Amino acid sequence: MPQKTFETRARELASAFAAKDYERCSHLLPPLKVTLSQLNILVPLLSSELELLAVARDILEIGALTAIFLRDDLLFSRYIAQLSPFYAMKDKIQPPSLNEKKLIALRLLLLLSKNDIAEFHTELETLEDEADKDIYIRYPVTLERWLMEGSYDKVWKATTQRSEVPTEEFAIFADVSVQTVQVMADELLVTISV
Structure with missing residues (x-):
């Protein structure tokens, strides 16, 4: 997925979440996570582009919150595990997580x-x-x-x-x-x- 499409899909995910369309979020998240992996930002590194890390963190947070609304404890726990390294780098990734x-x-x-x-x-x-x-x-x-x-x-x-x-x-x-x-x-x- 080209970066322009990725950014469009990330905004689409944010809009679906704001609209409380959790089913749509659950369909948008997997391809976004694949792209995060392809961009080498699914696991944050100091060498990663910090702006992209903030986008990745926000996508994973929407995933965790979506899992709650879908009442999927296991999926929520997986997202939290994926977010842990991002939170460990919170001093570097801006803007801070809300x-x-x-x-x-x-x-x-x-x-x-x-x-x-x-x-x-x-x-x-x-x-x-x-x-x-x-x-x-x-x-x-x-x-x-x-x-x-x-x-x-x-x-x-x-x-x-x-x-x-x-x-x-x-x-x-x-x-x-x-x-x-x-x-x-x-x-x-x-x-x-x-």
């Missing part, structure tokens, strides 16, 4: 909803002191704290009342978290009754 913190927090929320507490804490350790500063990251951290305290009513409220959820994407994973809370509460009742 979605990085949101996507990292969504990954934390997914880990929490899957009850993968060890991986949750491993991921959290890489964030230093951002858990208190960032509204997105604070949400899954607070939920995890309440789960560990056994404050299931607080978790229930924070995940079922849309006014408590930072963005629409969080509401999708929050639905899964509600199921996790129900399982944990049931396990606690079984333990208490034994």
